[in-house]
Amino acid sequence: MSAHARDLTPLDPTALTRSDVAAIVDHTLLAPQATAAQVAAFVVEAQQLGVGAVCVSPSMLPIAAPGLRVVAVCGFPAGTHHSEIKRAEAARSVADGADEVDMVINLGAVLAGDWAAVEADIADVRSAVPAPHLLKVIIESAVLDDAQIVGACRAAEAAGADFVKTSTGFHPAGGASVEAVTLMAATVGGRLGVKASGAIRTAAAARSMIAAGATRLGLSGSSAILAELDGSAGGPAREAAEPAGY
Numbered sequence: 001m002s003a004h005a006r007d008l009t010p011l012d013p014t015a016l017t018r019s020d021v022a023a024i025v026d027h028t029l030l031a032p033q034a035t036a037a038q039v040a041a042f043v044v045e046a047q048q049l050g051v052g053a054v055c056v057s058p059s060m061l062p063i064a065a066p067g068l069r070v071v072a073v074c075g076f077p078a079g080t081h082h083s084e085i086k087r088a089e090a091a092r093s094v095a096d097g098a099d100e101v102d103m104v105i106n107l108g109a110v111l112a113g114d115w116a117a118v119e120a121d122i123a124d125v126r127s128a129v130p131a132p133h134l135l136k137v138i139i140e141s142a143v144l145d146d147a148q149i150v151g152a153c154r155a156a157e158a159a160g161a162d163f164v165k166t167s168t169g170f171h172p173a174g175g176a177s178v179e180a181v182t183l184m185a186a187t188v189g190g191r192l193g194v195k196a197s198g199a200i201r202t203a204a205a206a207r208s209m210i211a212a213g214a215t216r217l218g219l220s221g222s223s224a225i226l227a228e229l230d231g232s233a234g235g236p237a238r239e240a241a242e243p244a245g246y
């Protein structure tokens with residue numbers, strides 16, 4: 001466990017400031033067609049926005065991102081990779097400068113109720129992501145029922161993860177929901193961080209996620225959402241209109 005207090009305690013949703021919200025945003029660019037030049041421009045945008053972190057594909061590392069934490073995804077987006085492949089991918093990301101790794105859970109094992117396999121998969125990746133690096137576990141909550149969400153969160157905690165995270169933003173079942181974040185926070189909140197991600201497109205949605213217990217937000221539409229919090233909702237509608245994932 002290496003999460004900081006700021007990762008474990010949700011902001012007060014009634015007193016959100018733009019800078020408070022920006023600090024918990026993982027500004028995300030995971031489009032498979034993204035170029036290195038686009039990632040470099042995205043990092044500059046992240047610095048200008050004042051977000052806490054950038055979240056990118058592992059093959060984009062290493063990147064120069066002064067002032068930002070660097071997050072790399074792992075086993076993305078399906079989570080069906082062998083654990084040894086996820087572990088190797090995570091180890092390479094850490095060697096390439098990632099501060100945090102967001103891994104996708106083995107969903108088939110979850111739906112089969114094979115909790116030993118779920119936990120072992122997470123523990124394997126944890127072994128390649130030592131503290132103070134953070135490990136977040138993407139449970140793809142839209143695919144799971146409540147009992148499976150609780151079980152996945154418990155497996156993540158038992159395997160030593162720092163965060164649970166709702167969604168990849170790529171699954172056709174959908175992204176984050178207030179109900180899933182609420183359940184995840186009730187299960188592991190205060191001990192693990194809770195990252196809401198996937199299809200969060202407005203400041204109101206971001207606020208609802210924080211009110212439900214999210215301590216981190218994964219957003220590709222950070223610019224539009226933070227502009228809304230600035231009171232300038234007429235800002236970059238282009239980003240608000242961009243679809244999730246591809």
Ligand SMILES: O=C[C@H](O)COP(=O)(O)O
Pocket residue numbers: 028030055167168169170175197198199200218219220221243244245
């Ligand atoms: O991991 C984060 C997600 O991919 C972000 O999803 P989004 O593009 O729907 O904001």
